[in-house]
Every structure is written in C-alpha cells, then in structure tokens.
Amino acid sequence: MTKIAFVRKKEIPPSAPPITTVGLIGWLRQNLFSSWLNSILTVLSVYFIVIMLWDFIPWAYGGHWNTKSLRECLDLDPDVACFSVLTARWKQLLFGLYPAEEYWRPTLTFIFLLLAIVPILFPKFFRFFWFSIIYPGLAVWLLWGGSFWSISIVYIGLTLGALFFLTLIRRYLKNYMIAAILASLFTAVFFFLISNPLVGFLNAILPISLPFVESLKMGGFTLSLIVGVTGIVASFPIGILLALGRQSNLPVIKMICVGFIEFIRGVPLITLLFVASVLLNYFLPPGTNFDIVLRVVIMVTLFSAAYMAEVIRGGLAGLPLGQHEASASLGLTYWQSQRLIIMPQALKISIPGIVNTFIGLFKDTTLVSIISLRDPVGLASTIRADQKWNGIYWELYVAIGLMFFIFCWGMSQYSQYLERKLKTDK
Amino acid sequence: MKKLFLGVLTALALAAGGTFAGTLDDVKARGNLLCGVSTGAPGFATVDDSGKDVGFDVDYCRALAAAIFGDPMAVKFVGLTSAVRFTALAAGEVDILARNTTWTYSRDTDLKQTFLGVNYYDGQGFMVKKELGVKSTTELDGATVCIQVGTTTELNLADYFKENGMSYEPVPTADNAESQQQYLAGACDTYTTDASALHGTRVNLENPDDHLVLPEIISKEPLGPLVRHGDDNWADIGRWVLNALVIAEEKGITKDNIDSWKDTKDAEIHRLLGTGDDDILAMVGLPKNAMYNAIKAGGNYGEIFENNLGATSGINIERGVNASWTKGGILYSPPFR
Numbered sequence: 001m002t003k004i005a006f007v008r009k010k011e012i013p014p015s016a017p018p019i020t021t022v023g024l025i026g027w028l029r030q031n032l033f034s035s036w037l038n039s040i041l042t043v044l045s046v047y048f049i050v051i052m053l054w055d056f057i058p059w060a061y062g063g064h065w066n067t068k069s070l071r072e073c074l075d076l077d078p079d080v081a082c083f084s085v086l087t088a089r090w091k092q093l094l095f096g097l098y099p100a101e102e103y104w105r106p107t108l109t110f111i112f113l114l115l116a117i118v119p120i121l122f123p124k125f126f127r128f129f130w131f132s133i134i135y136p137g138l139a140v141w142l143l144w145g146g147s148f149w150s151i152s153i154v155y156i157g158l159t160l161g162a163l164f165f166l167t168l169i170r171r172y173l174k175n176y177m178i179a180a181i182l183a184s185l186f187t188a189v190f191f192f193l194i195s196n197p198l199v200g201f202l203n204a205i206l207p208i209s210l211p212f213v214e215s216l217k218m219g220g221f222t223l224s225l226i227v228g229v230t231g232i233v234a235s236f237p238i239g240i241l242l243a244l245g246r247q248s249n250l251p252v253i254k255m256i257c258v259g260f261i262e263f264i265r266g267v268p269l270i271t272l273l274f275v276a277s278v279l280l281n282y283f284l285p286p287g288t289n290f291d292i293v294l295r296v297v298i299m300v301t302l303f304s305a306a307y308m309a310e311v312i313r314g315g316l317a318g319l320p321l322g323q324h325e326a327s328a329s330l331g332l333t334y335w336q337s338q339r340l341i342i343m344p345q346a347l348k349i350s351i352p353g354i355v356n357t358f359i360g361l362f363k364d365t366t367l368v369s370i371i372s373l374r375d376p377v378g379l380a381s382t383i384r385a386d387q388k389w390n391g392i393y394w395e396l397y398v399a400i401g402l403m404f405f406i407f408c409w410g411m412s413q414y415s416q417y418l419e420r421k422l423k424t425d426k
Numbered sequence: 427m428k429k430l431f432l433g434v435l436t437a438l439a440l441a442a443g444g445t446f447a448g449t450l451d452d453v454k455a456r457g458n459l460l461c462g463v464s465t466g467a468p469g470f471a472t473v474d475d476s477g478k479d480v481g482f483d484v485d486y487c488r489a490l491a492a493a494i495f496g497d498p499m500a501v502k503f504v505g506l507t508s509a510v511r512f513t514a515l516a517a518g519e520v521d522i523l524a525r526n527t528t529w530t531y532s533r534d535t536d537l538k539q540t541f542l543g544v545n546y547y548d549g550q551g552f553m554v555k556k557e558l559g560v561k562s563t564t565e566l567d568g569a570t571v572c573i574q575v576g577t578t579t580e581l582n583l584a585d586y587f588k589e590n591g592m593s594y595e596p597v598p599t600a601d602n603a604e605s606q607q608q609y610l611a612g613a614c615d616t617y618t619t620d621a622s623a624l625h626g627t628r629v630n631l632e633n634p635d636d637h638l639v640l641p642e643i644i645s646k647e648p649l650g651p652l653v654r655h656g657d658d659n660w661a662d663i664g665r666w667v668l669n670a671l672v673i674a675e676e677k678g679i680t681k682d683n684i685d686s687w688k689d690t691k692d693a694e695i696h697r698l699l700g701t702g703d704d705d706i707l708a709m710v711g712l713p714k715n716a717m718y719n720a721i722k723a724g725g726n727y728g729e730i731f732e733n734n735l736g737a738t739s740g741i742n743i744e745r746g747v748n749a750s751w752t753k754g755g756i757l758y759s760p761p762f763r
Contacts, residue, residue, distance in 0.1 A: 070630050078632040088475045281517035372507045385466030387740045391630035
C-alpha cells in the first residue's frame, strides 16, 4: 500500500499576478507599450506634450492680469502672457457691445436657455416642456427688448389658431385639410387685422417693456449662442422634413427637397452669409430694415438643415425595409409609422452625425466676423485695433478657443450619454 | 465677370437709390447718422475698454453728426469689414463710409462713389529689425518680405522692386496680424503694409527700439470718407465738414478757444463759425452754427489727429505730409466762402 506522503489540505492562495500585468506597470504595458509601434508613438507623444507644456505652463501661469496695456505687460515681463486684455475686455467678449447696465438680460437669457433645454435633453423633466415652448419668445424679448406684448401676441395668435383648429375638428368638421386651411386663415386675419390694435390696447393698459437694444450691439458669445442655438434648434425639424421629403414618392416634393439640399450643400456657408449681408439689401425695397442677425440666423439654419437632412437620410437608409413594411402591415398611417417606428430608430443611428453637424454649425458661427458681425473672433480684431492692446494674439485666441471648447465638448458628452442610454442591441 | 456683377449691383443700387429723398432728409428723419467704420483699424476706428467707439474716422463722423444735429452722439457706427464696405454703402445700410478707404480711380468711377476728400495721406512702408543694418528700402535687394496677399500693397511691392531693379522673395500672409507674427518669428527680413499700421504695431513690440520703420513710402494711399453717387448735396455736406476741420486748424481754432473768436477781423472765421451776418450754410441745408458744432465736437483736424494717431494716442505718428500746408504739409482746404 502506498503511503500517501502529502495531501494538500487547503487550496494554495492565489499568487500575485506577474508584476508586468498589474498596477501601474501593467497598465502602462497594456495601454502605452503594448507593441514596439505603440511604444514609439507613446514616447513621441509624451515628447511633444512636454515641449508644448514646457513653454505653455510658465507662459500662462505667470501671466499678468492687472496691467493697463500691452506695453505695460511687456515692460514688466515680455515672456509671459498678458491676460490683462481679458480683465479689461471679458465683458465685451461675452456680451459684445451690449449696454453695460443691461448685461443682466443676456445673462438671464442664458440661464433660461439652460433651463429650457433640460426638458428636451432629459425625458424625466418632460413635464416642463411648456417652458421650452415659451422660451424662444422670452429670449427674443429679453435680448432685443421693446414691448412685451408685441412678442406675446405671436404666442396668443398661434394659440388661438390652434384652439380654433381643435374646436373645428372636434365639433364641426372631420376633414383635417379644410380645418387646417380655415385655421390658417383665421390666424392670418388675427395677425393682419386684430394683433396691432390689440398690442396697442395691451400696451396702454399694462405697459411692460424693456429698453430696445439693436442688433448692431449684439456681439461676443451672446451672438455666437444666438446664431448657434437658433440654427441648431431650427435646423433639426427642417432637416427631418427634408430627409423625409427626399424619400417621398410625390415627385414635386421630392424634387423641391433634392434641389434645396443639393443647392445649399453646393455653396460654401460664407457665400450664403454674403448673400444675407450684402445681396439681400439690393432686392428688398429701400428703407426695409431686415435685421442682420435674423438674416444670418436664417442662412445658417438653412445651411445646416441641408446637412442635417443628409445625416438623417443616412439613418433612414440604415433601417431594414422590413421596418417600413411591418409598420404598414400594422395599419399605421405614414405619419404614425414615421413617428412610432421609423424616426426613433433612424435618429438613434444618426446621433453621432447629428451632433457632428451641430458642433460644426456652432463653430461655423465665427464666420460671421467676415460679414462685420462682432462675434468673439471679430471682436478680437476690434480689440487689437485699440492701441493699448495692439499686437495681442495668443491670449485672446486661447480664451475664445477655451469658451468654444466648453460648449462643443458639452455637446459631444451629451451625445455619448445619449448613445449609451439608447443602446439596446448589446 | 466680377466687374459685370458689380456693375449690375450698382445699377440696382442706383435704381433703388432713385426713390430716396435726399440723404440729409433721411438722416434728419431718422434722427441719427449711420456711419460705416472699420471693425478694427488701429487709430482709425475701434471700441475702447468701455465699449465706446473711438478713432480718427469715428471723430470725423461725430463732427458730421454735430454739424447736422448739433449733437456729436447722434451717430450710429456700423462696423464694416473691407469685404462688405462698398456694398453696404451702395445698399444704403450706411449714409457715409469713413473706413480708411483708399481713394482710387476705379472706386470713384466704376463703383459709383464720391470721395469727399482726403483725411489722411497714408502710404506703404517697410519695417525692419535694426540689427539688419538696413537704413533705406533701396538696400532691400534680395530680402524676404512678409506681404498680405490680395491687397494693393502686394501689387505696389512688385512694382516698386521691379522699378528699382531689385529682387525679393515674398512670404505670403493673410493679414497684418499674421505678417507681424511671421516677421517676429524671423520668417522674413521685413514686412510691409500701410505706414500708419506699421507705426501702431511697432510701438507695441517687445522692444520697439529694435525695429525701424524705413523712411520711404512706396505708394500713395490717400484715405478719405466717401458717399454714394447721386446725392451731391449730401456729398457737399460731408466734404465741407472735413474742410472746416482743416480750416479750423489752419486758423488756430481749437475745441477750447472756439468761443473766443467773436471779435476777430477774419471774415472767413465768422462765416465758418456762423458768428457773422451771412448764413452760407443754409445753401446745403445746415444750421448756421453747424461748423461751430462740428469743430466743438472733437476739435479741429490737428486735435483729432493728435488724439487718435499722434503722441496722445500712443501710436506716435508724425504729422509729415498730413500737416496743414502752412506748416509744410499738403492739407489744403479751398476757401470757405
């Protein structure tokens, strides 16, 4: 009988993993030095990052913040940043030439903007969507000022029109088309005949108004946000309609949509901006005051709507045909199937492309400086034309770049969050 | 093609302009003057730290507004880039363009504009580092030159070097800002643009004394305000406000002493300030004391120059040719009678 010399009574405790696969060294090996090519790239990247920061950090960290002019900065220490220009001009970079005593208005508009987009971005706050609806009017009134009633009359008119439409449908008519036409007529009559006297009357009994600020005074980040946010919000629905129109079976609608998209995509944005700033004036009757910011917003919106349409068409094309057929077989109408089956899936696929277009649009707003609007980039050259700051470049551009980065990075983070949340095909 | 396009635009503008009442009436009805200025040209137009419009061109428009309304603040400044300035004027977005614009033949005729005179005689100059040892542009043979592409300065540069049998190597840049950066980085031996801009730039370099603006001016860049063709009375008003500022300097009338000329024997001063019996300003539809108000707004030409371009401004441009003819310059106003 063989004698059992040794029986292990308990398990050997697991030995520590090799030092090259855990901890800092493991992480480095896995992520930075996993192959000789990666190692070279890592070393090169570190080298470039270090030489950049080597100059940048002392330059930025030691920067002057409180001198009165560039000359003073240079006399103190020419090798560090002269951020004093930001101390002197940060208000202009944010608000343009907006009157200083009215700064609270763009500030409040911005805070309301954050509140208004919450219900759109996060479904659990959807019950506050009413605020997102009244926000555009509120923002226009806060930014440009004037009588409160001349803005709210738009809402009153549209609400009355909608109520009129609903009443017709519920009580008297079954035909949506005729009801819609009648409701449009009703709204038109309201705006052309009733709204002006009504505004006058409301102004007389309860005058609420803010000092008027003209578009010439708009500038800085306020202007970038006005153009960018309006463009983003308005181009999205227009883009969806264009994408659907392009796939439509009705030849006229299809032709119009294709023509529009191809035309807009065929010309550079700056050309459209020149049309808005220069050419439109020739075709409008003299003395027409068609607000320059409005003109620019319309052009930017149309431009990005065309791109949006193509992005969304990409999403639509990515859906299997079976989805259309399945929804049709359930007896859903065209709009029902778009709303319930097609669009939710198509938009989900298109999220990266949509956000890409949004970010591109937001950064493209700096092009308006070429047609004389004082966006942050335009303001930078205005600021440099002041002899006190003549010759200052990096400080201004670093600051402007940083502000744009914050917004664009925010948008990109939200899109990633949305993608994770909607990821159903794990 | 471009010409044709501009031609069509101008024709349209004129057709539209035909329906205008006089510009002066429009301005009066509106209650303020719309003055097109640069979005940023050192010394000529910018906004200061508090957001107020300041500059040489700005002060001219304030004088014009003061002449019309008696109030130098009754003017709205519309910042215009060089790309849109002429169309903005032609389309009636501004009443007058005072945007350091060079008076040239084709701008005067083909673009259908009326230049009102010259408020600043600029010209293209060169900046070099002193260590280069160059004292004159004639020594620049073989130099690398930072030059803004697509400007008249680029053409002038080519002409000048060709005329003088010299060669150069261009380093193209997009704007003055880039020229300056390239020059400082050593990409070029010299950089060239309007002399007024060179002076403004030099003062704010790290060591201004290491750099030199060469004395030669190789081109004529007479800058001045302009208006649309088609309203001669309006052009006359703008021209004579500018002349009044020049005459005021010639006669020694300043912002501060303007009230002390009531007893002068000089009839021209009485006509100018409206202190005499004749009311010759009624001929263009301005109040009798219009020029008094214009001079009172920002001072005479010399004071405006000093505040915006001269020593007070920190840009330190010498008067040079921009001095009155009585002081060796070429500023010469026709008589005010």
